[in-house]
Amino acid sequence: MINRKGKIVVLGSLASLVGLPNVAPYAASKHAIVGYFSSLRVDLMQRHSNVSITTCFIGSIDTDSARRVTKGTNLPDSIWASPQQCAQAIISNGECRVRDMYFPIHQTYPLFILRMFPAFVDFIVDKVGK
Secondary structure, eight states: OTTTTOEEEEEEEGGGTSOOTTOHHHHHHHHHHHHHHHHHHHHHHHTTOOOEEEEEEEOOBOOHHHHHHTTTSOOOGGGOBOHHHHHHHHHHHHHTTOSEEEESGGGOHHHHHHTTOHHHHHHHHHHHTO
């Protein structure tokens, strides 16, 4: 990969950045993956490698498994993004060597206020998750 200026695309999750109900094991595994590849990115940079790592933080994608896990919550239908749009975003961001990709973008707004008002974000997630 180093000789060919390779590209690594990592499928993370918004659940690894914001606490959400019913997804603790999933969030933990995604958090571990993001941490591993973040460290690998630094290792590659220190070696002056041209290998890129794009981390994709994916939100609610309209799949059977995502709907099953969130069954019984108050998530509106408008929050779900299509798998096809998500796949296209992953491919194009990986190809362009984008460092971090957030998809769908409308689900990332809480991330900006999370660092300043974590209790408020927890409150909102608690209300939506019931």
